[in-house]
Amino acid sequence: MDAQPADSADLLGDLLADRGVPHAVIDLDRFCQAWPAPEDDPFQHRLLPVNLRAVADNYRAAGLHRLVPAGVAENAAERAAYQDALGMPLRVCRLTAAxxxxxxxxxxxxxxxxxxxxxxxxxxxxxxxxxxxxxxxxxxxxxxxxx
Known part of the structure; x- marks a missing residue:
């Protein structure tokens, strides 16, 4: 494994499935992939938590209470926004690569x-x-x- 968040989340999803734990793996990069981006938010950072909240709400409504988001939190504010959007505590795993x-x-x-x-x-x-x-x-x- 090469410390890519989505690959690591997929592996964790496989481990949860092997143990019979209902869950959803979420690739956060896709939640802010939109064009055109606003002038003041070229990387769509504001869009990501809005989309994450909607999807997390849907997963929880479907009975999935283990969510495995794959992405990057650049700072404490982004981490807090992700946790708020998920509506549950967030455990962060730091991945490293050479x-x-x-x-x-x-x-x-x-x-x-x-x-x-x-x-x-x-x-x-x-x-x-x-x-x-x-x-x-x-x-x-x-x-x-x-x-």
Missing amino acids: LPTVRARLRTRHEADHGTDSLTGACGGPRNSTSSWRRPASPTSRSTPPT
């Missing part, structure tokens, strides 16, 4: 939208991007990482 892995992943994720000189962008990509976000290929699927 710096070359992080660089390769960011380069793969963003070079199509921004060129190789810019590694900016996350949820939703740049404000004027028309290309869609894509999960980077697994490092095991590339013969060599990008330089």
Whole structure:
């Protein structure tokens, strides 16, 4: 495993399923992937907790009380927004990866939208991007990482 939140959440979901625990795995990146983004929120950070709240409410109404969100909380305020949107306590797992892995992943994720000189962008990509976000290929699927 390469410390990618969605892959880690999928693994946790598999473990919960193996134990018969009702749950839902939620990829937070998809909740802020929309175009066009507002001028003052190019990465749609305000949209994510709104969407998360709606989906979490639906899962809880369906009897699923174990939610496994996969994403990044950049700071305590984002973590608090996620917990508030989930409507339940949030346990955070910090994933780490070697710096070359992080660089390769960011380069793969963003070079199509921004060129190789810019590694900016996350949820939703740049404000004027028309290309869609894509999960980077697994490092095991590339013969060599990008330089």
